[in-house]
Amino acid sequence: MADDDEIILSELSDDELVLQMHDDLYDGMKPEIEEGVNILLERGWEPYEVLTKALVGGMTIVGNDFRDGILFVPEVLLAANAMKGGMAILKPLLAETGAPKVGKMVIGTVKGDIHDIGKNLVGMMMEGAGFEVIDLGINNAADKYIEALKSEGADILGMSALLTTTMPYMKVVIDSLVEMGIRDDYIVLVGGAPLNEEFGKAIGADAYCRDAAVAVETAKSFIARKHNQMKA
Amino acid sequence: MTPPPASPPAAPDDRTLTETGLAASGKGRVLILACGALAHEILALIRMNGWDHLDLTCLPAILHNRPEKITAAVEAAVARHRAGYERIFVAYADCGTGGKLAAACKRLGLEMIAGPHCYAFYDGLAAFEARGEVTSFYLTDFLARQFETFVWKPLGLDRHPELLEMYFGNYETLVYLAQTEDPALDAKARSYAERLGLAYERRFTGMGDLATTLERLSS
Numbered sequence: 065m066a067d068d069d070e071i072i073l074s075e076l077s078d079d080e081l082v083l084q085m086h087d088d089l090y091d092g093m094k095p096e097i098e099e100g101v102n103i104l105l106e107r108g109w110e111p112y113e114v115l116t117k118a119l120v121g122g123m124t125i126v127g128n129d130f131r132d133g134i135l136f137v138p139e140v141l142l143a144a145n146a147m148k149g150g151m152a153i154l155k156p157l158l159a160e161t162g163a164p165k166v167g168k169m170v171i172g173t174v175k176g177d178i179h180d181i182g183k184n185l186v187g188m189m190m191e192g193a194g195f196e197v198i199d200l201g202i203n204n205a206a207d208k209y210i211e212a213l214k215s216e217g218a219d220i221l222g223m224s225a226l227l228t229t230t231m232p233y234m235k236v237v238i239d240s241l242v243e244m245g246i247r248d249d250y251i252v253l254v255g256g257a258p259l260n261e262e263f264g265k266a267i268g269a270d271a272y273c274r275d276a277a278v279a280v281e282t283a284k285s286f287i288a289r290k291h292n293q294m295k296a
Numbered sequence: 297m298t299p300p301p302a303s304p305p306a307a308p309d310d311r312t313l314t315e316t317g318l319a320a321s322g323k324g325r326v327l328i329l330a331c332g333a334l335a336h337e338i339l340a341l342i343r344m345n346g347w348d349h350l351d352l353t354c355l356p357a358i359l360h361n362r363p364e365k366i367t368a369a370v371e372a373a374v375a376r377h378r379a380g381y382e383r384i385f386v387a388y389a390d391c392g393t394g395g396k397l398a399a400a401c402k403r404l405g406l407e408m409i410a411g412p413h414c415y416a417f418y419d420g421l422a423a424f425e426a427r428g429e430v431t432s433f434y435l436t437d438f439l440a441r442q443f444e445t446f447v448w449k450p451l452g453l454d455r456h457p458e459l460l461e462m463y464f465g466n467y468e469t470l471v472y473l474a475q476t477e478d479p480a481l482d483a484k485a486r487s488y489a490e491r492l493g494l495a496y497e498r499r500f501t502g503m504g505d506l507a508t509t510l511e512r513l514s515s
Contacts, residue, residue, distance in 0.1 A: 092456075138452025141459050176430055178466035202466055203430060228390045229412045258363065258394030 074103055082118050089122030090129075092142025094149040101150040111157035112164070112194075119150050120192040127189075127277040137181070144185055151188065164194050167287045170212045171222035172200030174233040179226035182256060182276070186222060189276040190283060195220075206237040213250055219290065220283055223269075225256040235267035242268070251286040253279060307335040310357075310442055317354040320377060324351035326513065327380070329373050330387030332357030333414065333438040337475055337503055338387060338510070347514050353377065357438065361450055363392030367400050374404055385513055387506075389413050409509055417505040418473045431468040433494060437475040440485045447488075460493065470494040473501045 073096065076084055081100055088096040097119070104114045126143040129135040135143075169190055173183050180202050187197045198216050200208060213221055221241075225231040234254050241247040247268070254264050255273040264272030270286060273279035308318060313332035320327060330338055332354040342350050355373060359366050366388065374384055386401055386408035401408045411417050415434040416424040439446055448454055451463055470492060472485035482498050489496035 136450075136452070138456055138459060141452075141462055142456060145459075145462070176428070178430055180466060181462060227412070228392060228394055231394065258390075258392050260394060260396070263394060 073099055078104070078107065078109075082121070085118045086122035086125055089119065089143050089146050090126055090139075092139065092146050094146040097146040097150045098153060101153050105153075105157070110163075111154045111161055115151075115154050115158065115163075115192055119147050119154075120189070123147055123189060123192065124277060127275060131275060131277070140185070141181065144188060147188060147192075151191065155191075165196055166194040166284065167219040168196045168198065168216060169220040169222055169283065170198045170200060170209060170216060170218045171224070172204040172209060172212075173202040173224045173226075174230050174237070175203055175205045176233060177225050177227055177230035178202045179256075180224070182226070183222075183224035185276040186224070186255065186273070186279045189280050190222075193280045193284065195283065206233075206240045209237050210240060210244070210246075213246075218250065219287060220251045220253060222253045222255070222279070224254070225259065228258045231256060231259055231263065232267075234269065238268045251283065251290070253282060253286075255279060307339050310438065311445075313354060313438075314357045314442060314445055317356045318352060320351050320353035320380075322351065322380065323348070325349045325382045326351070327377050327384045328352045328387050328510070328513075329370060329377070329384055330354045331360065331391070331414070333360060333436065333442075334387055334506065336438065337506060341503060341507055341510050345511075345514065347510070350510075350514065351381070357442075358446070360391065361446060363394075366391055366393050367396045370397060371400055371404070374406065387509075389417055407513075409506070411505070414506075415473055417509070418475065418501040418503070419499070420501070420504050429469075429471065431466065432471045432497075433464065433467045433469070433492070435470065435472045435485055435488065437478070437481060440472055440481050440488070443484070443488050448491075464492050464494065467492070467494055470496055472496070472498045473504075474498055475501060475503060 071084060073081060073084060081103060085097060085100040100118060101114055104118060123143060126135060126140055130140050171183060171187050173180050187199050191197050198212055198218065200212055209221060223234045223237060225234065238252060252269045253271050253273050254269045259272055261272045271282045273282050307313065313335050317332045318335050326349055328338060328350055330352060335354045338352055355369050359369060370386060370388065377384060384406055386406050388397055389409045389411045390397060391413050398408065409417055411421045414436060418436060452459060470489035486496045
């Protein structure tokens, strides 16, 4: 027998459906998110609108509750996994419809470090915010970052590390950029559990980002500043 | 006739060490302020060597999973105990504090264990560094006994085994750094490796640099 309280997504109004998708993201319900994305697209929503209102809006709530200690890593991962399902549908459509591109980011976990959960979350949220993300994966040496920054014409370098032993490698990368005289060509953002603002400053990064939401806001504000400088 | 030195108390059970830690006995001139995960080993070293000038207090071992809370917890414990001892030694390595614990110890004029974490000092700092094992996930005796509490449940794998790949997909080997010869624990650690989908290696370390560090403290 069907549950009387079962919610039929296709019967909800647009506003109700978006709110329901926020709930479903919060609960990590990937099939429901995929269904919700398809329904909104069928109703004529622009892919970018689905992305920002339904997915990013929902993940922002998840991010806030993680920051406030209401949600923990497993729940955030489930939510991210659900968002990934929605993103997989939207990504090719976003490319086709020429959704706005805010900037380009090269991101990767540093040499000697294989932890990528935080890095993947940041990458996904950056994509959600309209950035193009070139993900170099894990265990990246300085030359790999630098090569990608140049070949991709990126605006931002994002480096991640989970280990106390690997986080100093971020300075190696930044020092290489300085030596090559290209440090100021890029916005350098760093993050990872053992890092802090002081460390970010000490190694010469532009900013330390505590979590994915902060990374997105920081990246947006640096890009806006860069554009203002170019106009001036 | 001089009475033999009093034995230190036995360590409480692992659950108490995980959640509560260990209170100092109040005996001894030097206090070791340690992670609860090291209690059994430190008490064994004290007992074995007759270091009756050493007292031990432990913070809850579960702080291992919340490294951002370690520094403040150590500072508070030092403030509580400072007046009662000639000296306090902090038996923590960096343990994921990103240098914050080292900075606090420096400020407070306290020594701590060198290196990034207990895996490194059990294995021996130089050896650990030389191995450069990027894709290894480590367990110690304590963590092998408390795998469910420290790994499986907090990562939500008891409720969501589908997250396994996200957490452990980049790892290759579970290395069990054994402090003792314990075939039952070896079998447990091996079963955890299987559960995580990783190759298994048991490496006997004994007390590693923990023993030499405490020896120095006692000389």
